[in-house]
Amino acid sequence: MEFDFDKVYDRRNTNSLKWDKARDNHHGSDELPMWVADMDFPSPEPIRRALIETAEKGFFGYTVDKRDDRQIISDWLLRRHGYAPDPDDIALCPGVVFALTAAILAFTAKDDAVMISEPVYYPFSSMVKDTQRKLVRNELVKDINGRYSIDFDAFESQITQNEVKLYILCSPHNPVGRVWTKEELERIGNICLDHEVLVVSDEIHADFTFEDNRHIPFFSVSPKYEKEFITVTSPSKTFNMAGLQIAEVYTHDERKLSRLVKAMAATGYSEISVTGLAAMKAAYTQCDDWVDAVVRYIYDNAMHMESYLREELPMLKMTHPEGTYLTWVDFSALGLNRFKLEDLIRNDAKLWLDAGFIFGDSGAGFERFNVACPRATLDKALTSLHEAILK
Numbered sequence: 001m002e003f004d005f006d007k008v009y010d011r012r013n014t015n016s017l018k019w020d021k022a023r024d025n026h027h028g029s030d031e032l033p034m035w036v037a038d039m040d041f042p043s044p045e046p047i048r049r050a051l052i053e054t055a056e057k058g059f060f061g062y063t064v065d066k067r068d069d070r071q072i073i074s075d076w077l078l079r080r081h082g083y084a085p086d087p088d089d090i091a092l093c094p095g096v097v098f099a100l101t102a103a104i105l106a107f108t109a110k111d112d113a114v115m116i117s118e119p120v121y122y123p124f125s126s127m128v129k130d131t132q133r134k135l136v137r138n139e140l141v142k143d144i145n146g147r148y149s150i151d152f153d154a155f156e157s158q159i160t161q162n163e164v165k166l167y168i169l170c171s172p173h174n175p176v177g178r179v180w181t182k183e184e185l186e187r188i189g190n191i192c193l194d195h196e197v198l199v200v201s202d203e204i205h206a207d208f209t210f211e212d213n214r215h216i217p218f219f220s221v222s223p224k225y226e227k228e229f230i231t232v233t234s235p236s237k238t239f240n241m242a243g244l245q246i247a248e249v250y251t252h253d254e255r256k257l258s259r260l261v262k263a264m265a266a267t268g269y270s271e272i273s274v275t276g277l278a279a280m281k282a283a284y285t286q287c288d289d290w291v292d293a294v295v296r297y298i299y300d301n302a303m304h305m306e307s308y309l310r311e312e313l314p315m316l317k318m319t320h321p322e323g324t325y326l327t328w329v330d331f332s333a334l335g336l337n338r339f340k341l342e343d344l345i346r347n348d349a350k351l352w353l354d355a356g357f358i359f360g361d362s363g364a365g366f367e368r369f370n371v372a373c374p375r376a377t378l379d380k381a382l383t384s385l386h387e388a389i390l391k
């Protein structure tokens, strides 16, 4: 089936965080938003149809998922990633950040150490600090081609020195675009097992992988992991439905799952929505061809951006993405401090990107672009950037 990802939609005045927040604060109304991980493509047609059918029934009461619904999740994960959690090992909840925060609360105590690998999705550091845990910042290392990896000696010694209790794994990794290999995941898992560190694997970007890179579910690496660790994921990135608030957690350790579910319930807001569930079922059963097509389109956008920067703005270095729809670009050769760089991006190029430093100190000098948009939007952004830099 053909899908039209080139079509540009006007998302202003739709209560879109990505589009309308810029207009409501100091960023100005003509700024092009390429920040938050939200795609400028409408969700696939089966999801829209499922929502219309739900609306037509007219009942929006409290919602409960059934085993058959969780079987759908398991079937999707098996079909797309080769790992099928038992439906009884899965619990649904409203969001990934919500579930990660609940896991920190459930499995660690105040002042316990929680480790993350920076630069990384910035809510990871906020949730550790907001729950009054000690934040341990493991730094990813970069080779001469800008490819990031984990320094496993530092990783292990930071765990032992700080007595880390929980590690939040971002797999694939936002914003550096790494799709971790089996060997890397095995080293992470084995070090964490050796030191009794609970790994919570955030696999929300799993469906976006390019070239020969394949997402490897953490639990598929070893049967020990599915009994010891926790995975959190969601259809929200893949199907552009973050506003529908639905995500899933799973682990083969029944006690851990029930402890996590209790921690989520203790927030007083852990139930799923009738719309989120209907959309999830349609997403995971009727949209495989759309996902294949959208991933191809995003990869082409990323490659288009990579070659544009190489040819037109060679002082900017883009990390070659293995996955996600976020690109990570090093602006440090421009020699601008944090404020001057933001001034260039916001006021001269009229773009709203996510500044690298918010992902951790090692992200300073970088910018993260969201390339899940029509090619024309991406071209507009690249041209504005070009003019702002070379003016």
Ligand SMILES: Cc1ncc(COP(=O)(O)O)c(C=O)c1O
Pocket (backbone or CB within 6 Å): 037, 094, 095, 096, 097, 098, 121, 170, 174, 202, 204, 205, 234, 236, 242, 246, 247
């Ligand atoms: C790694 C990662 N985890 C979680 C989220 C957000 O998930 P949710 O909206 O379900 O809280 C994002 C969104 O960009 C993300 O990149």
